[in-house]
Amino acid sequence: MIDNTAPRRDGSAPALPSAAPSPSDVRAERRRLIESIGALRRLLSKRRAFEVADQRRLNHEARRHNRVEATHDKALHRIHEEQARQEASLTHQLNALDGERERQETQALALLRRHSIERALSSTYLTASEVSGIGNGLIRSLAAQGIRTAADFHKVSWEKAPNGKGGDVLYIHRTKGGKVHINGIGEHRGRPLLEWRRAALTRAEARAPHKLPPDERHRIVEIIEAERVRLRAELAKAPQTAETARAEAVRLRTEALDLLTAATGEAARLAAVRRAEFDAMAEKLLDLQSQLSAHVDTYGDAGRRVRRAQNRALRPIPQASPLPGIPSPRTPGSATARVGFTKATDRTDPHPIPGVRASPGWLVPILYFCLTTVVGVGELGDNTAHPSMMIASRLVALAATAELLRLWLPRIRTRTAGPMPDGTGWQTSGVFLALTAAGMFEDEKSDVFGAACVVSVLAAVLFLAGTGSRIVEAEDHAGKNPTSRDGAAT
Structure with a gap:
């Protein structure tokens, strides 16, 4: 028989077998774990608002960066235009000096003759x-x-x-x-x-004199040459002035970008700290859930009063991929990589991208499909379509309208702005050509059967190509952002 009271190798006293806790102690410990989990859940519920605010911050920083670049580009364009305008004006004035001597000599001679005539008459x-x-x-x-x-x-x-x-x-x-x-x-x-x-x-x-005196002609030549020298000096100085203005524009851009970078870095550091706190709380929440599960397995049911709270505390944490452009500060493989607070979405859901928004041009196919939902195809004028075609065309147009609205409306909003999924344009073109081909098949007054067949084949190719593109994109997105039923289970 082994003596459990023998001293340990490190010299410490052996642990004595502890008595089983009372039911009140079990319930108190169970309530403590449940309350701790609830407190952590309340704290972690703020993470979604934090992520949205951080994404809004990134969008704002991207807009500020774009404004700085746009201002710099406008300044460079303005400097280039001013240089070109100044050089063109100076070149024109230099070319005009070639005939300036004759003009000034003519004016001086006319003035000299007028004074001479006035003196003679006086x-x-x-x-x-x-x-x-x-x-x-x-x-x-x-x-x-x-x-x-x-x-x-x-x-x-x-x-x-x-x-x-x-x-x-x-x-x-x-x-x-x-x-x-x-x-x-x-x-x-x-x-x-x-x-x-x-x-x-x-x-x-x-x-009255008919020619200028030599000294007057020499004076005019000196004035014109002095003006020519001045214009040439200004023309030679124009590129230097423009280069100085460009250097000043670059300096202002650099200062603005430095300030923006410093502010962005500080905000990113604070966001990373806050995100690390949320990740740590998520790890602690998982640990508390494990402790609660172990406590339940060890001591069983603690009573009807704590059963519902216990079930709420043990419910899995919702899983989600991180917002785009925001890497987690935790290391890959940590428990926090599995923890999120929004539901997982596929690639068809809008992901905000700074400066990208769905084009208003998508209203054109949406309005066309709405109109087709009302009037159908092949029913204009005296032509009457088959009842099955009337119903099928309206259902297809209604489905296309609903799908386009589902994809387009979130992507024109500020918070969820983003591009339309790849392949949507091909699918839309395929549905449009399919409805057009259906109308051509129902046209009884003209022989367009061959053209309708060609349009039908083209519509099928476009629709299948768009569908394949969207499937590939959804699979790529799922590969880059795996969500986590498996993670929740681990």
């Missing part, structure tokens, strides 16, 4: 000996009105008298503005006066 005084019929008295009257030289007036005209009586009188128009009437100067004296001025103007124009 030095041609009106005297009684030069104008026939005008004596010294009229000369004094004209001088009193400011008309002393040929430069003081430029024309004469017949108009109404100032008081409105006596008919038309002769007015002399002054160069500085205004017109005057001199008593005693009518048509016989006004015409010689105007001819005298014209003769003085002809002499002044003949004596």
Whole structure:
């Protein structure tokens, strides 16, 4: 017989056989385990909200990153356009300088001739000996009105008298503005006066210079060359200015991305810590469930009152794959890889992807199938389809409408935005061609049987290809995200 009271090898005292716990102790321990499991379940119930918020954070960070890149691209495009516009403007101004010398010489010569003519007319005084019929008295009257030289007036005209009586009188128009009437100067004296001025103007124009002085021409050449040098310097500086602006745009982009990266890294670190806490709680929950199962196996039923709570505590944890783009901080193969808080889904369920949303163009086939559900195929005009075709076409169109709405509506929402499953377009095209072929078969007025057969074959090929693509994609997704009836069992 073996003596159980013999000392152990490490020198410690042997454990004495413990007495069986009382039923009250069993129930208390059972309640403690159930309450601990319930508390952990309540804590773990917040994980889904945390994952959704973290996915929303990732989407927001992706949008901010896209905005930074878009702003950088717009800045580069604006700099390129400004450089091209400035270079084109400077090149145009340089090309225009080739004819600028002739233009400025023409303007300078015209100005020089005008000044010369004005000086000649201003030095041609009106005297009684030069104008026939005008004596010294009229000369004094004209001088009193400011008309002393040929430069003081430029024309004469017949108009109404100032008081409105006596008919038309002769007015002399002054160069500085205004017109005057001199008593005693009518048509016989006004015409010689105007001819005298014209003769003085002809002499002044003949004596005016017809060429620019050499110093004036040299001054114009210097001005044009200085302008040419300035424009060439600005044209050579334009690429440097653009490059400086590009460097500044790159610096701003780098600073913005650095800030975004720092904020993203800190948020990702905090999210990983929080996710690790949830994983640890899930491991502890599994351990407590194991302890509860062992307690039930050891001591049996603890009473009707705790039986329902015990069954709720032992129910399996819902399994789910992690949200896309969020790796678990735990090591592969740990118990937390099997723990989640949403139901497993196949590839046809929407998975949010930042910046990707189902196209609004899917409304076109949806509306077409809705219309076909109402009117059928092969029933337009005087044509009447077979009753079985009427029912079958409407059922097919209704099923296509429901399937497209099931796939499309979640993928246009912000939280569940994502692309349509691969192969959906092929399936939609196949159903569309199948309904078209059915309408062609039911058409009694035209012979399109051969074309309808071809369309039918094409519809079958497209539908089968789309179905195969969706099956392959669903299998790939299931392989990448295995869910876990097996995991729950382990």
